Amino acid sequence: MFGYVRPLRPELRIRDYDAYHAAYCGLCRALAKRYGFRSRFLVNYDMTFLYLVRASVRPAAPTRRCFCPARPGRKKPCLCDDDGFARVAACTVVLCYCKILDNIRDSGFWKGLACRLLKHVYRRPWRKAEQDAPEFAALVRTKLRALSELEAAKSPGMDAAADTFAAIVAACADDLPDEAIRRPAQALLYQVGRHVYLCDALDDLAEDLRTDGYNPLRYRFAPTQTGLSDEDLAYLSQIMDSGVNLAGAALSLLPVRQYGSLLENIVYLGLPAVFAAVKTGRFRAGAKEFPRKENPS
Amino acid sequence: MQGRKIATLLISLLAAFLLWLYVITSIAPEATARISDIPVTVDGSIVLEERGLIITDQRTENIWLEVSASRVNLTKLNSSSIRISADASKIREPGTYELSYSVIYPDTVNSNDVDLLRQSTSRVTVTVSRLDTKTVPAVISWQGSVPEGYTAETGSATLNPEEVTLTGPTEEISKITEARVVFDLSAMNETVIQTIPFTFYDEDGNIILISDNTTVSAESATLTLQILRSRQVSLQVELVEGNGVTADNAVVTFSTETITVKGNAEVVDAMDDVLIVGSPIELSKIRDQQTFRCNLNLPAGVTSDTGETTVEVTVAIVGISKASIPVTDIRVINQMEGYETSVTSKSVNVTVRGATSEINQLRNSKNNGIYILVDLEGNTQTGSFTVVGTVVNDAHPDVGVVDEAQVSVSVTPSAETPPETSEG
Numbered sequence: 001m002f003g004y005v006r007p008l009r010p011e012l013r014i015r016d017y018d019a020y021h022a023a024y025c026g027l028c029r030a031l032a033k034r035y036g037f038r039s040r041f042l043v044n045y046d047m048t049f050l051y052l053v054r055a056s057v058r059p060a061a062p063t064r065r066c067f068c069p070a071r072p073g074r075k076k077p078c079l080c081d082d083d084g085f086a087r088v089a090a091c092t093v094v095l096c097y098c099k100i101l102d103n104i105r106d107s108g109f110w111k112g113l114a115c116r117l118l119k120h121v122y123r124r125p126w127r128k129a130e131q132d133a134p135e136f137a138a139l140v141r142t143k144l145r146a147l148s149e150l151e152a153a154k155s156p157g158m159d160a161a162a163d164t165f166a167a168i169v170a171a172c173a174d175d176l177p178d179e180a181i182r183r184p185a186q187a188l189l190y191q192v193g194r195h196v197y198l199c200d201a202l203d204d205l206a207e208d209l210r211t212d213g214y215n216p217l218r219y220r221f222a223p224t225q226t227g228l229s230d231e232d233l234a235y236l237s238q239i240m241d242s243g244v245n246l247a248g249a250a251l252s253l254l255p256v257r258q259y260g261s262l263l264e265n266i267v268y269l270g271l272p273a274v275f276a277a278v279k280t281g282r283f284r285a286g287a288k289e290f291p292r293k294e295n296p297s
Numbered sequence: 298m299q300g301r302k303i304a305t306l307l308i309s310l311l312a313a314f315l316l317w318l319y320v321i322t323s324i325a326p327e328a329t330a331r332i333s334d335i336p337v338t339v340d341g342s343i344v345l346e347e348r349g350l351i352i353t354d355q356r357t358e359n360i361w362l363e364v365s366a367s368r369v370n371l372t373k374l375n376s377s378s379i380r381i382s383a384d385a386s387k388i389r390e391p392g393t394y395e396l397s398y399s400v401i402y403p404d405t406v407n408s409n410d411v412d413l414l415r416q417s418t419s420r421v422t423v424t425v426s427r428l429d430t431k432t433v434p435a436v437i438s439w440q441g442s443v444p445e446g447y448t449a450e451t452g453s454a455t456l457n458p459e460e461v462t463l464t465g466p467t468e469e470i471s472k473i474t475e476a477r478v479v480f481d482l483s484a485m486n487e488t489v490i491q492t493i494p495f496t497f498y499d500e501d502g503n504i505i506l507i508s509d510n511t512t513v514s515a516e517s518a519t520l521t522l523q524i525l526r527s528r529q530v531s532l533q534v535e536l537v538e539g540n541g542v543t544a545d546n547a548v549v550t551f552s553t554e555t556i557t558v559k560g561n562a563e564v565v566d567a568m569d570d571v572l573i574v575g576s577p578i579e580l581s582k583i584r585d586q587q588t589f590r591c592n593l594n595l596p597a598g599v600t601s602d603t604g605e606t607t608v609e610v611t612v613a614i615v616g617i618s619k620a621s622i623p624v625t626d627i628r629v630i631n632q633m634e635g636y637e638t639s640v641t642s643k644s645v646n647v648t649v650r651g652a653t654s655e656i657n658q659l660r661n662s663k664n665n666g667i668y669i670l671v672d673l674e675g676n677t678q679t680g681s682f683t684v685v686g687t688v689v690n691d692a693h694p695d696v697g698v699v700d701e702a703q704v705s706v707s708v709t710p711s712a713e714t715p716p717e718t719s720e721g
Contacts, residue, residue: 156603157553157602158557158602158603159555159556159602159603163553163554163555166555187531230442231448231449231450234443234448234449238447238528239527239528239529239557241445242528242529246531246555249570
């Protein structure tokens with residue numbers, strides 16, 4: 001969806017790198033299997049992280065070499081964990097469809113044309129995903145409505161705006177039956193969701209200023225065309241660091257059985273690295289360490 | 298023989314001394330001496346200031362004199378005892394002037410006894426400038442950055458004084474555009490109150506050194522800078538269980554799950570990760586769902602990111618069963634004297650809630666132990682009317698009563714009460 005939640009590659013162990021790719025490909029496969037080929041295009045780093053969090057407390061799932069439409073000539077290692085991917089795939093479709101609807105609402109007729117087309121393309125997967133995770137779909141609608149109200153009020157409340165998205169991401173773990181797992185998982189996902197929202201807000205700030213779009217940072221601070229002042233950036237960095245610390249605390253409470261070092265890499269290194277890249281504009285520019293799409297060798 | 302020689306020698310010495318004394322004191326022969334480095338004093342600066350002028354340069358600062366005087370007087374003359382005074386009080390316009398000066402000898406020397414033979418110069422050169430006053434703003438120049446995790450509120454930093462008034466030669470103070478204090482933020486992790494000297498700058502950012510001719514209203518300023526810490530805290534509310542509802546039955550949602558707080562670094566660091574908001578919420582008073590606006594209860598010196606002081610908390614009661622139970626035991630207390638009260642309602646349905654097993658047990662029991670207490674204290678109404686009774690449930694502490702009970706009663710005069718008779 002956004003791609004802000006990813007490991008920091010130079011610090012990644014090779015086995016974690018392989019595991020991450022297998023999970024990424026596994027999600028892609030699961031999306032295709034449950035919601036049709038078109039849903040493969042919805043695979044993203046953020047939801048791969050969601051899978052890793054959920055799967056980290058379970059025994060390892062088998063990995064097989066599967067067909068990859070992006071590289072038809074070569075099969076790729078792929079996690080085959082249909083049960084584990086079920087909820088993640090449903091959440092992916094619901095979130096992406098709601099994002100399409102949100103884009104249609106925020107864009108003009110011509111700009112929103114592509115989104116209108118996508119809306120038709122993904123209508124059927126959305127209906128199926130809504131049936132698979134009805135409470136989650138309802139919550140997403142409620143929270144997006146709350147976000148629209150904040151947008152309409154041009155709220156400067158970073159906490160309130162980030163909370164709407166963070167609560168959606170946290171709700172991806174609502175179905176976990178064991179409270180000892182569910183609560184830290186929700187807390188971790190909440191912080192990650194908050195981080196994603198604020199990263200996205202900072203990344204989009206210049207564009208929102210140009211197009212007069214809603215951005216909580218725009219109303220919370222007083223940015224110029226060049227962005228936030230050093231002082232405001234320092235303040236925002238503190239808030240982001242605080243979030244990473246809380247995410248780390250939640251992660252340490254998860255009874256992790258696998259992917260521990262991979263999750264630690266994402267939380268402790270990946271999140272701060274992405275934010276640092278967003279701050280300097282390197283992320284948007286597509287810095288080498290942050291490719292837009294995964295391209296495993 | 299030897300003794301005579303010594304006596305003659307002593308007498309000769311004494312005679313020579315007396316003769317020398319006589320010559321020195323009575324005849325006083327003159328001698329010549331050069332006295333160097335005599336400082337020149339230019340008088341009249343107060344008068345000049347009144348005219349808006351100031352001496353900015355005095356090219357002749359020291360003078361030497363060659364004088365002839367008696368040896369006694371010469372011993373009293375030196376660069377400290379002689380004063381050379383030039384009078385500038387007659388100057389009325391800025392410019393360069395050559396002033397004559399007068400030599401003032403010490404009081405113990407009569408000026409007529411001293412002859413001035415030569416001097417290094419007969420004129421003292423001074424430059425007089427226009428005296429001006431200018432007020433420039435005091436500004437802060439930040440250097441470095443605060444350690445990670447802290448924010449310097451440079452936007453709200455204050456300087457006292459906020460401006461500096463300079464009084465001095467026009468050509469000197471006209472260049473000055475600001476009085477700057479330079480502050481290094483490195484290693485600053487707590488609020489700063491510090492006195493820092495001013496440095497004066499021109500508009501191109503060059504340092505202007507001020508001379509002794511310029512006076513300033515303040516040479517330093519007190520800087521007050523808040524170094525803040527911010528972090529995220531989760532919100533929580535205290536729940537008071539009761540009336541059949543436990544904390545497990547309460548689903549609490551906040552308008553935002555976490556808030557960003559900022560403030561004094563020490564206080565913020567000492568805060569817990571969880572912030573208890575508002576006052577305890579009594580679950581017994583919530584029927585199904587209720588929304589509260591709770592104070593954030595932030596410590597002094599700490600605020601929320603947007604300055605909000607409250608948060609919306611919604612408490613929903615879930616996971617408990619409700620049932621309507623008929624209550625036939627209705628008791629009346631504090632009846633009106635001389636009147637009889639009868640309860641018209643034979644049975645009142647009361648809504649109770651609690652765990653399903655408890656509710657089922659209550660339903661199945663013949664005598665549920667619940668009764669309604671009707672208190673007529675202060676009642677003056679007679680006839681048939683409805684009163685609100687309190688449902689008393691001592692027998693089932695894990696079951697709560699949701700509502701009060703409406704009970705119909707009839708209050709009539711008792712048989713013993715004599716009928717009222719109309720007078721007249």
